[in-house]
Amino acid sequence: MTPGKKRLNYSYYPGCSLHASGREYDISTRALFKALNVGLKEVPDWFCCGATPAHNVDELLSLSLCAKNLSLAEQVEGDLAVACAACFSRLKTTQHHLKEDEEKRKQVETAIAGPAALDKPVKHILEILAREFGLSKLEESVKKPLMGLKVASYYGCLLTRPPEVPELDDCEDPSIMEDILRALGAEPVKWSHRMECCGANFTLSRPGVVLKLSNAILESARLAGADCIMVACPLCHGNLDIRQKEIKDAYGAPDSTLFGNIFGSELQQGAPKDQRDLPVFYITQLAALAMGVPSGNLGFESVITDPKPLLREKQLL
């Protein structure tokens, strides 16, 4: 297929989060693809990829869940588009792992009673936008450039790691999100914590860990002068958005400090803290907004840290 001549078509694996706590990611993904005239067909009867719990408990189960989903996806034409960073990671890991381990592949294929679709290309929407649709075409398609919006693009743990699996970008120093942001007319800020962990699913079992780690991310984004954060993972979104108030309560006092002091650094006491709310966007929400999709169709009402004041200020609503 020659890109640009024929319409791009993808099969689509939304994953559980995108049908529940992260539904605005699903809504905005569909809206964006529609606006870009890129086909997106949901895999029928898909089910949970196992996310983090499955592979912590039972390796065979976690591989089988993904393998079965991949074989379901095989029935739909087009490379498999995935939005959720965890689903993307699990599906790619399964393919990588089973290609390397013949024995395990046989076990899995017995478990799912069929072949594992190891060669079905799994693509994250970031690479679809930046490489397959293409940055220049994306730039041409922009109807409402995100002028003046300073965005801290946050990659989190799974999009680029471990280096041999996702093949998305440089594993510790990626630029794909920044490239997309520039194409959308926004201004990506240079900041320090774009690859750090937000605490992930400790959010339920040990929320204290999440508060500490997510606070570091929010504070460094503020320090870099960002207006908002952009993510491509529903769990990161949850931690940074939903817990933002709790984080302020825990770390907002002027004498608390973000940075550890095990060696050498001096406590910076008494400085007033930057307490700005930082709205957290999905990549697809910002991209769809730039494509002129009405903001009412992008799920902005279902997030906790209200993005509308910021969008109004930047005249993007």
Added chain:
Amino acid sequence: MSRIGVFVCHCGENISRTVDVEQVASAAGEIPGVAYACDYKYMCSDPGQNLLKKAVAEHKLDGVVVAACSPRMHEKTFRKAASAAGLNPYLCDMANIREHCSWVHEDKKLATAKASDIVKLMVERVKKGKSLAPITVPVTKRALVIGGGIAGIQAALDIADAGHQVVLVEREPSIGGHMAQLSETFPTLDCSQCIMTPKMVDVANHPNITLHTYSEIEKVEGYIGNFQVTLKHKARSVDESKCTGCGICMTKCPKKKIPNEFDQGHGLRTAIYVPFPQAVPNTPVIDRENCTMFQSGKCGVCAKVCGPGAVDYQQEDRFSVEAVGAVVVATGFKLYSIDRKPEGSPIQGYGEFGYGAIPDVIDGMTFERLASASGPTGGKILRPSDGKEPKQVVFIQCVGSRAREKGISYCSKVCCMYTAKHTMLYHHKVHDGQAYVFFMDARTPGKGYDEFWRRAVEEEEAVYIRGMVSRLYQKGEKIVVMGSDIQVGVQVEIEADLVVLATAVQAQDGADLLAQKLGISYDKYNFYSEAHAKLKPVECATAGIYLAGACQGPKDIPDTVSQASAAAAKVMTLFSKDQLERDPVVAKVNEKYCVGCLACKKVCPYGAVEEKEIRDRQGNLVKVVAYVNPGVCGGCGTCQATCPSKSVELDGYTDEQIMAMIESL
């Protein structure tokens, strides 16, 4: 009927573990033409060789097959023994039942059968073999040394001191290499310049050394003892024969703010320059890309002020051909100091460490320049961004090295020691400063090395944190270093003023291209391959070419100097003979049948095939045939396989021998 002797070796247990050697010997005894067969624990040992010699005499053997290891290992050993027993050495062959059989198989029965087959093949080959005499070629007793760092300098001086002519080629304007850039050297902390520059002067003054700086290897032809090397002398724009080295051109040059490569871009130089004041030769070059005269045609100040009129803007690249008998390759290394993955390279960058983005994140060589008395700061440790003295310095080891996911899995060998040295230099110069080192292991094998490292930790107050760094970022004037201390099991953050990355040692740019010109092999990292990791560490598989220093793999100065002297010793051994004996396994053309199609000439990888005119007594041309120069022929047999009229044959591998081998199976 032939009288072949077969000797089956146990190789300790290496062969006998998976091959029933007694059975192989008894089966060999049954082969027609075999007069004697036996097995022995170590055929290569003195009693083993005596066994062979005795058997040749007692059983009147006319050929010998030793079933043991690879001929690359011991063919020479056994041919020597056979020769001592009065046999033609080329009627002694090896059946490789170790690398080709016992090491790669598990089933003893099948392996034994295969070993017997291999022996049978070789017996047939020896039966049809001919007595051959070694070929002699003359030796040009003149050596080429490529690279003027400490490795090349040492090798050149050793060879020259032995009384032989040396041509030393360096692609930079001065010799000295990386060692000239260093401040002090481990484990004794003597000043690098003080031990290096006298050697550079020795090179310049040595009557047996011809020095070509600012020159590169263009083409290499020939073979051991007889190489013809074409050198490219890049246009210096200064006539070396006229220049007195007074330096007035440099003081008057109006372009004064070009980053100096010798100081890792932290000092400044002029457009006409010598890399550093102690350069050898002390003859400037004009950097044409930065020279106003070359860029806009207006200036010419250096030519005006030059008393002897040495500046020559019209100079062009010049080529010369040097005849040499041996080559020492000493092209050294470069540091892996990159932020992003270079296009087409398997090596990833270290953008997460801010290299290239944060000015106070520097590599180890830049720290050497900062600590050097001749460096851009006059030996004061000042950070590049604002010239302040850093009070907290973080050193990170293994940046790029031992990082498979980044594309390099080897250890760079020198970083543990030079980082320990850096912490000491820092402590000596900034008394109230604190050095931290993130490390995986401290690898300190070497005389006095561990003691040196312990001194850094115990006496010089460097804090060593075992763990890796995940990320660096700028926070105001500080650089926050985020890492882990795996011994305590905590995450660590340090606010540093300066960060020094001990980046990996890599092969020089263009190392692969030079290897292709020389016809030597290199590994996937472009380090040159030695002929044998243990027993031939300075020889290349290509005869007459030797290796010295870090071009073969990361190496410190003592190891480099040792290897350079070893390479020089190999060259002297070669030069100790007037004629060189070569294996007679070369192709010969049957001129009667050759039709002169010269298909062999097209396929010969050594360029050994020439055209030969056959004339009658009146001088009339009868026909043109192929002629194989035995001195150049590498014995690969490609011509033999190509020849449509079957008129080229490789001695030792004739069609008759090969067919007999196949038929025996």
